[in-house]
Structure formats: structure tokens, C-alpha cells
Amino acid sequence: MNQATIKYANLDEALHSVAAGGYEAIGLWREPVQEVGLAESARRLRDSGLRFTTLCRGGFFTMPEGPERRAAIDDNRRAIEETATLAAAGAPGSTAVYVLVAGGLPEGSRDVVDARARVADALAELAPEAQAAGVTLAIEPLHPMFASDRCVVTTLKQALDLAEPFAPEVVGVTVDTFHIWWDPEVLPQIARAGASGRIATYQVCDWKTPLPANVLNSRHYPGDGVIDFATLTAAVEATGYAGDVEVEIFNDDIWNAPYDEVVARTAETFGAAVGPHLALPVRTA
Template identity: 60%
Template sequence: MSAPGRFSLNQATIKYASLTEAVDATVAAGIPSIGLWREPVAEFGLAASAAYVRDAGLRVSSLCRGGFLTGDHAAALDENRRAIEETAALGAPALVLVVGGLPAGSRDLVGARERVRDALGELTADARAAGIQLAIEPLHPMYVADRAVVSTLGQALDIAEQFDARDVGVVVDTFHVFWDPDVLPQIARAGASGRIASYQVCDWNLPIATDALLSRGYPGDGFIDFESLTRAVAAAGYEGDVECEIFRQDIWDAPYGEVVGTSLARYRELVEPYLS
């Protein structure tokens, strides 16, 4: 069987693994890339994490997460500048941004999106200097109040296109965008300007968990058409890694090797055939 040349295991899929355990599990499965999260990187140490991943021979497909740009402006800028530095130190091409929900007491979605735009305007020089791309991730509308006032790929692009594509791109996460009737032309739009910074795959499962964050599943277990989305991403010119990012309690509780193996098998079956 050929090597999974573009598959990346997002660290969140094996949430309880330490950085070293996640890297070791990725290497053991023959996977060439890993998507990292800031918290386990901080726990192990930034320099030590960068060295461990490098010595393991892995690429870092992205770092998650920055963002939360709709609250305290100065604090958000400081935190995201630190995240940009970490992204560069790890050798990742993109920092994934969960932009933030409505400010406390506000119902002004348009104004909140303008706050995101304004904050990005102050961060692009830092991203350019670090050689990384800020990647806006639209989240499903059920998260609009508390996590992301950017709900569609079109909204993400409306903001991103106000900046150079080298500095600001978008994330195509199947869980968050599959429902959107405009998603395929918006993927083409993102590709036309080179703004697809990351392609993340997982499924939409029912019933929705009590904690809606935990409603993702392995590709093939839910309702998402991975063929159409993957064909669109490929046609848009995206040639980067494809991350499997799952938030689900029973998957987090399973042995790491089992989770990694199943994630890779589903990628080979449902995603990889449509990448070219």
C-alpha cells in the first residue's frame, strides 16, 4: 500500500495524548504530517516540541489555534502575536484562527466581523515577517454566538480578500461547511486566489452531543459527501496536507493506535481517491 503522502493527523483527534505520544503514534502509522495544538506544545516546551517533531521527520501541517479577536483588542493582539511566533518556530505554514463569538452583551454580528477584520489588519505584518499564513476557519452557525461570528466560507473570504493571500487564507473544514449550499463555488473562489490554507476532514454525526463540539466522527460515519468536497478542493488547486480533526468523547477514550489507524483507513477510502 502506498504511503499516505498528504495525510495529517490533527492532534485533537487523540486529545489525551501528550505531544510525544501524538508524534510517536503518527510516526508508527507511517503518517508524514501532524497538526499541532498550542496547549500540548506549551506543556512540552516550544523549542523541545519543534525539535521532537523535526527529529521524528514529520511536517507540521498547521498550528491551532489563534483568533478570538472579538473581545479585548489589545489582549487578542498580544496572544495572536505569540501564536504567530510559535507557528513559525514549529515550521507550520498556517495558524488556524477561530475568530471569536459575539462580544459580551452584543448582538451585532456585522460589527463583530468588522472587529475581526480590524484585528487581522494589525496582525498581517507579523504573519508576513514570520512567513506564515493566518487561516480563518468558518465554524458552523451553531457556534456563532460563542466561538465564531464567521459561519460560512463566503464570509471568511469576504474578510480574507481584504488582505494579501500570502498573509490571510481560509480553512475548509468539512464538518463546518458541508451544509452550505454555496460551498462548492466558494471553494473555487478560495482556490482562485490561493487562499486555501488547510483542508480538514471529519464527519457530521447525529445525535448532536450535549456539548455540540463533540459531534464529529470518523469520515464515513455520518452525513458528509467527502467526494464532492474533496474534488472541489483539488480542483481549486490545493496541494497541501489533509488533516483529520475529530472531537468526540468515545474516540478520545479509545487507544491512540486504534484511532490513528481508523482515521488513516477512512482517509484512504473516502478522501485520497479524489485528491487528484
């Protein structure tokens, strides 16, 4: 389970609920980790017995060169260290994957091509540090409705094009069903990602309309919407991907529900909508 699915849980509550719910692994977010400190978070993760899958999220470096961009790059450097530390603290099989959301158009800009080029520049700057730390930078393409304010990388192809100059263990991609299900090129691009060893994490949740006013929080439990998990999951599995499948849901109603209820419901819906299409035994992470 990605911790965002129970957004209002603090680190202890998230670790306890996920472990008690029978999950084997958890993806963490930086803010709850920073609330208690990196060393203490690593200790609590180790004590939980859970594997660590991903740290969310970084990036947001599309602005022109200047103090704001320098601050963003430095923050991503710190996050690389956080990812490495948490991966070392997790149970055996943990993965040091740091999820990157590129960022939207800088204020006053309409040049999406230029903004995307700055993502490439940031990757070139951060990749050597990620490699030294044993961390994979996982570029996450977001649905095009977020291109202006959150992420100028909107397709898996764009993410893979950005990743290609680097070794696959250093820069990979996040395959998130919510963001890529609509893309007519998604299946060949999943195959391409698998052939080059760049699927760093596979995340699932569902898409359902009408969307709420805050479209960011419009994700649903697997099976409650229109996404074809059979086809997408089979495509990911066909590449040989053997990592955890991470459920990440942003939804106000789900966030306001009791954590244990959400943990149980997530496992139930995942088992029904995604689990049957996994070549390996169901892994609830």
C-alpha cells in the first residue's frame, strides 16, 4: 500500500495499519517521514517488518535556473538520501525507488517543450548522485489534465525518452494506471519499458467519472471505475516485472474513512480487480 491511500495517518499509524492488514510492503511519503526524522522513521520501518517500495514524491524542477530551481534540486538530493536510508531499513526485498513528478509550467510560461527540457537537465544533474546511492529515479507521467500545474510529462513514451540516456537502474519510470490507461500507445510503451528494464514501480487505482471539482483527488478503489486492469497488468507482467504492485489512491471520502477499513477494502478490491491477472501470487503492497 502506498501511504497516500491513508493520507491522514501518521507514520506509526500507517505502518501499524498496513502490517496488521496483512500487507508485506509499504510506499512512504516524505512529509510523514520528515515529521519524525529520517533516522527515527528508518527505525520504525525496520521494527514494522514491512518491505519498503517507494518514496513519494520529488521532482518539481521545471522552473528556469535561479534560486528556486537550486532549492528544488537540493531538496531532491536530500530525498535521494532519504530513499536509500529507508530502503536499507526495510525488510529484505525492499527497493530504493524515488518517484519523480516533473512539475508544471513555470509561472507566466506557456512553453511546455522548454519546461520538459528542464526535466532532462535536472535528471542529468541528479542521476550521478542517485547512482552513487543505489537509488532509482522513477519518472511518473501524469494524466494530461495535470500538465499545466503538476507534470509536463504526460505519457509513458515521454518518460521513457527522458530516461533513455541513463542506466535503467538509475532512471526508470512509474507505471500508474490512473495516469496512463487512456493512452493509445500504452501497451507498446509498457513493452518498451520492460525490454529496457525501466519499470521501477507499478501503481494501481481506478478512474471514474464524473470527476470532482478537485480532480487530483479523483482516484478510486481498483474495480470501481473503467480501467482495464486485466490488459494493463498482463502487459506489465509480460515484461518480466516481478516487483510489488502498489495501490495509491487520492480520494477525500477514502481519506476520511477509518484507516483499518481502507486497508481492508483496498486489499479486497485489489484481490478482485488486479490479483487474478498477476502471473505470480498476489502481492499486496
